[in-house]
Amino acid sequence: MAQKKKPVKKTSVTNSRWPLLRVVIAVGVVLGIGYFLILDPYLDNRDKQKFLDAQAFIEETYDEKILPVAEPDSVEREESCRYSSVKYGQGDLSCSFSIDAKFESVSYEESLEISKQLSRYFEANLQNSRNSNRKVSIDDLHVDKVDDRYLRYRIYQKIDNEEGLFCSISYNYPINQESEVLRTSIGCSGMARAEHFTIE
Secondary structure: OOOOOOOOOOOOHHHHHHHHHHHHHHHHHHHHHHHHHHHHHHHHHHHHHHHHHHHHHHHHHHHHHHOOOOOOOEEEEEEEEEEEEOOOOEEEEEEEEEEEEEEEOOOHHHHHHHHHHHHOOOOOOEEEOOOOOOEEOHHHHOHHHOOHHHOOEEEEEEEOOOOOOEEEEEEEEOOOOOOOEEEEEEEEEEEOOOOOOOEO
16 A cells, blocks of 8 residues: 655745844844944044144144234134035035234235245235136236235145145235235135034
8 A cells, every 4th residue: 555645844935034034133223323323423423523633733833923923903703613514414514713913003015025925934826716727826916016905815824734634824904905914824624524623
């Protein structure tokens, strides 16, 4: 008498893969939590430290290279962040800081002398603020080489730094048509991971 064949037990492919899928999901959840609780704050803090280190560098540069040349009449320090879409507070985020020093009641020629002395401390060429491709020499800005109607200038120099930010010093004279004020502004700016300073 023929023996009855035992039915073959089929293993569900879905059931065999379920433990592996649970492991993958669990690992993903752990990594996600780790990123938001540990890695993301760490990267934000490191990014902020980059700005603070550059800020300390600018303060040191101001104390060592600007103050010995001339004592400004007023000094303002500014620091802020802003989004590329200011209206909606969205888009790329950038932060900046600066030290603005004003020298009041200085003639055009006196402002040139101060700017010339300061510019010697920095290696980069002077450039026109309105046309960054145009190099400028302060000697070419003296009264005998410029039309009396254009006794003004907006120039700047880039400043090398170890933090990878864009740093510069600018020389603006006059700050408006009715004043004899030279304003020098030294500072840095760059893209940021977080709102390290007050939002504009």
